[in-house]
Amino acid sequence: MSSERTEIPGAADYETKSQVARRLNVSKRTIDNLMKQRRLPFIKLTSKIVRFPKADVDAFLARNFRVKARCPESRDQD
DSSP: OOOOOOOOOOGGGEEOHHHHHHHHTOOHHHHHHHHHTTOSOOEESSSSOEEEEHHHHHHHHHHHOOOOOOOGGGSOOO
């Protein structure tokens, strides 16, 4: 056996369904649908407890959502 220890992510590295829904500005039901479609990575701890790795949620957001910046200088002025 190796004496090296594997780093286990702490609770701060995971979010609950409510936290993810708040971040995405959607309902918990939408999170359920994304889980069912396997579009949002999750870890099922028990039959009722689910956690979402923050890094995976961030990656999901980066892949699926784009922010359009609106530049006020580009508008026509009268």
